[in-house]
Amino acid sequence: MKLFVCQACGNVLYFENRACERCGHRVAFLPEKETMSAIEPDGEAWRILADKGESRMLCRNAEYDACNWLTDPGEGNGYCRACRHNGIVPDLSDPRQLAGWRELEVAKHRLFYSLIRWKLPLQARQDDPEHGLIFNFLADDPNSAERVMTGHDNGLITIALTETDDIERERRRLEMGEPYRTLLGHFRHEVGHYFWDVLVQGGGKLEECRAVFGDDSTDYGQALRRHYAEGAPPDWQQNYVSAYATMHPWEDFAETWAHYLHIVDTLEMAAEFGMEVRPKVDRDGELTARIRFNPYEARDVEALVNAWLPFTFAMNSVNRAMGLRDLYPFILSPAVVGKLGFVHGLLRDVTRSASRPGKP
Known part of the structure; x- marks a missing residue:
């Protein structure tokens, strides 16, 4: 991960910043340039200071404070390169599930930063209905004894929302004798299965x-x-x-x-x-x-x-x-x-x- 700079005032920015702490400019990630940019309102869009004033839309998930990325030019569904891979998200009317989903999105966006840096092929389900990469973020059903399991199945990555509970994640870490267990670790592991399919089996x-x-x-x-x-x-x-x-x-x-x-x-x-x-x-x-x-x-x-x-x-x-x-x-x-x-x-x-x- 890199450090970034606010184009408006030169202050240091971090990947998760929504605004510059010095000048107050809103900031967002520009995936094709792999950089953060200060942005300014331009009608319904945002003018990008890092890209000679071009205007772009923020991802639709920005309204839930779950994403700080800009969409690609001409993106019709309103989602950024990372969020276009979302399938099922939790019940966002539930404050606890919303908070958990935001944590998952922080880890997922860090994952996609690396995937984009490596120029890896990223097909969403709308591009490849059978094998495209898609994430389902699922909460346990309180009326069922079954628990959601994190895993991968032919491009579908399921992440259990309960992993965002620090106490529950630590309990599982201890039960399984793991020295390390994080949300980002889950994302990186599960996407490894996906790229085994794409790069190893599919890549000869x-x-x-x-x-x-x-x-x-x-x-x-x-x-x-x-x-x-x-x-x-x-x-x-x-x-x-x-x-x-x-x-x-x-x-x-x-x-x-x-x-x-x-x-x-x-x-x-x-x-x-x-x-x-x-x-x-x-x-x-x-x-x-x-x-x-x-x-x-x-x-x-x-x-x-x-x-x-x-x-x-x-x-x-x-x-x-x-x-x-x-x-x-x-x-x-x-x-x-x-x-x-x-x-x-x-x-x-x-x-x-x-x-x-x-x-x-």
Whole structure:
């Protein structure tokens, strides 16, 4: 994630800002330019200061304070690039469900920032009725014992609204023995399943992927039952980024994909702040990193890992000094780095292909 600047006064803006805290200008995200812009009323539309005064509409979800993006030129349904992928949303007349949906939208928009930065193919259900990417945000039915489960099914990603309840999310994290559980983590994991379909199976990379992650044709239901009955093998950290990744190659890919997005987005933010890690006791330079590069343009995964390990060592130490859990409580073994390298290659191929002359 980047830092942004208000075109009206030069103040620093953050991705979730609705207004500049210095001059009061309303601000919005311009997805095709990947930047925040100060905007001014122009009839029913808004004049964009970052785009030579062109006018554009705010997303329809701005009226619920759930979106701060501008629509694309000529967008007929009134929704931005992120919100056009919404299917079912909660009951917005219920204040608690509205508040929960807003939290989900914050995480979803951060996800779409990364997807757009990678120039990934994003077809909504109206573009591809069978396989397009769509999100259903569902609340539990108080009259039913069944609970909504977060998951992916052929482009349909369901996110349980109850995950926005901090207490409930922490309870589930502890029950499942997870060191990390966030809304953004859910979005990144589930969209990994979608892009396995698009980039691996649909992109002719299936055999290459199986050579790295294993045979995905093994029975998923059986693997799921075995995982919850027996748990992860004792030596799982040698080959997997999380215990859940041991369950099935599909979950291994989705977990690795999510961690790759964690790493790239966080390193971009660190680079925006010009962060540098230089421990006084580090005589060999293994814990030293100067984060000045764009991680979206990293040549190889080693460049990312070489910055990530010192950065997270420092941030974990700072968190412990505050009595908090580690920022990144995971181990990147050589095998895991190899899997991250596979995801890196997939995304680099997409970016290079989208940047070729003649591409739309």
